[in-house]
Amino acid sequence: MAESKLTKLGSSLPVPIVQELPREPLTKPSISFKAALHQVPVIDMQKLISGDTMDLGLDKFHQACKEWGFFQLINHGANKSLVEKMKTQLEGLFNLPMEEKKKLYMAGTRKYGGIRAGNVVSEDQKLDWAELFFLNMHPIHMRKPHLFSALPPCFGEAVEDYSAELRNLATRIFEQMATSLRLDFNEIKENYEQGWQSMRMKYYPPCPQPELVIGLNPHSDAGGLTILLQVNEMEGLQITKDGESIPVKTLPDAFVVNIGDSLEHRATVNSAKERLSIAAFYSPGLDGTIGPAPRLVTRENPARFKTMTSADYYKGYFACELRGKSYLEVIKIQQNEELKNK
């Protein structure tokens, strides 16, 4: 199933490598910065699991999911030494000589995997000031064998362990979501049994005029869950909520969790130091479905979004440039359709 369906998803036009761009002064201003009034919620997983009522853990978690779709997760229980190993290996990978990286770049060009520069679908698209390394991790048949065999062995081992650890963490987060929505966890679990896990690792080189470029264009992720690690604790992630641009602080040992296609975000760069991040995406498998949980849909609370196969959802999602607009807007049920469905 998935291999042939997937190779059609997310194909990208070839683009230059950011570190090889001529070092000419940049001219066009593109971003404005505003001081943020709000902070992304911080959820303590330990307190959540232990049902600590002083912290009102579950209510706080429910509000964070509902109102933000974005939160920082601390005390998450993921194995610290695996996380540290992944960080070290990733720094090593992006610090490889350009010739070595180009081999991985070639393994990824026009295919879904490998080092490249974002999902580029049009010649006019603004490019990201970043190198991106994309890997499909799970299910195993979705991997690109030629890409895995080109990986430095220690990196391969680290990414394997890290991705398994994050699949476990994702399951624990889904369990809490089911509890907070009063759903049977098995309903969510089934859809993720052959879930699609992929990782987008990014290296944002320092830029002499950071205010003139963007690290990663504004976008919202695809369906499911994103668990993001800000690798070297350099700030740069910003989310847009209610028209406000909110920088996400780097907290020690925290993950930034983002519920699927819910909130627009982008990455900025700075002139002092490179920044690295790893986003691990976890979605229903391509034969699974994306849509409102049937048990939450009632006459009083009709479905507001269409239900579709995961494969159709991703086809639509990847056909759009990362230009901020949530793909959820496209699959929203219009009011007159809602009346028909009643």
Ligand SMILES: O=C(O)CCC(=O)C(=O)O
């Ligand atoms: O680098 C970051 O902080 C953001 C990464 C991100 O949003 C993504 O990979 O989808």
